[in-house]
Amino acid sequence: MKNKTMMKARAPQRKPPNQWPRFFRNMLGQLDVAGDDPVFLAKDDIALEDQSYVASLIAQGLLSEEPSSSIACISCDAIAAVRRKGAKGEKASAVCPCCGAIFQTNAQELRRWRADWNSLGAWVKDMAETDGDLESVSSSALFLGHITRGQERFEVYLARSLTEQTSGQQAYSDISQSMNGSGIVLSLAGSFPKPTNPKMAVVRLIDCLVVSGGEFAFEWPEQAFSGKDQAKQRAGLARAQNDPRQKQKESLKAFVRRKIVGISIDTRHHEIAEDIRKNHKDQITYFDRLGNEHKLSNQIILDSIAEVLRENGLGDRISGKKFNT
Numbered sequence: 001m002k003n004k005t006m007m008k009a010r011a012p013q014r015k016p017p018n019q020w021p022r023f024f025r026n027m028l029g030q031l032d033v034a035g036d037d038p039v040f041l042a043k044d045d046i047a048l049e050d051q052s053y054v055a056s057l058i059a060q061g062l063l064s065e066e067p068s069s070s071i072a073c074i075s076c077d078a079i080a081a082v083r084r085k086g087a088k089g090e091k092a093s094a095v096c097p098c099c100g101a102i103f104q105t106n107a108q109e110l111r112r113w114r115a116d117w118n119s120l121g122a123w124v125k126d127m128a129e130t131d132g133d134l135e136s137v138s139s140s141a142l143f144l145g146h147i148t149r150g151q152e153r154f155e156v157y158l159a160r161s162l163t164e165q166t167s168g169q170q171a172y173s174d175i176s177q178s179m180n181g182s183g184i185v186l187s188l189a190g191s192f193p194k195p196t197n198p199k200m201a202v203v204r205l206i207d208c209l210v211v212s213g214g215e216f217a218f219e220w221p222e223q224a225f226s227g228k229d230q231a232k233q234r235a236g237l238a239r240a241q242n243d244p245r246q247k248q249k250e251s252l253k254a255f256v257r258r259k260i261v262g263i264s265i266d267t268r269h270h271e272i273a274e275d276i277r278k279n280h281k282d283q284i285t286y287f288d289r290l291g292n293e294h295k296l297s298n299q300i301i302l303d304s305i306a307e308v309l310r311e312n313g314l315g316d317r318i319s320g321k322k323f324n325t
């Protein structure tokens, strides 16, 4: 109990998205609708306590520093052009085209950070550790590469402008045309239409990101893997049905099912296997397509029996039931 509490205390603190740095959530919202235009964060957009996130996002390549070449006029609503002085542009002054005001500014005030659609794609790709090259699929979708989960490979896409029905469906259609297997679409927007392609699962990007210790990390949510390659599944099933060994296994399972009846003392699955090997050889014998005789392996026999026992809510032995041969 004590150990468990200590383990918990050491685990990194994860913040829910509504407590994430405000500039980050704003930036994603802007990138969703900005098209290929860059999005800029001014110094005032970033809260003091969020500055460490800016540093880590620069290190991860999502943000880059790009000083502003214009600034709001101090005496009217217009935007004034900046003129830089000094070797590193550390001194600067601005002239307002509207009211003619001339005022001093400095490099610190002009600090600005830039993000754009492609840098976001590259950042997500790095974080999600997909393999393959980043490719643009359409104006609103990037292909980020593949990930493997269990036996299955998934194509990963990043999509913007999904909120609106028409542009959302257009993005899905473009992605569908590029997809070969099952796909995961990461949506920049918080809401999106349901995709009609059953191989495609759509999840919000923010549901894949976790904030911990001043940095962002990537974790796949389970629903990302709900897109199923049904054609591949059907082919797999057909293959299994035509495989003589698989067919014999199914036949053996049916045999075991028929034989589990009545009440008796404990019978272990290896005892059932022994009985079958001794008295029901035909249940474990099959012929390949060339007519050669084979026996099911010991492991397959044991697995088949265990599967039937589990179907009946039993463990690896028959408690209270008899294997009646």
Ligand SMILES: [Zn+2]
Residues within 6 Å of the ligand: 073, 074, 075, 076, 077, 078, 096, 097, 098, 099, 100, 101
């Ligand atoms: Zn002015």
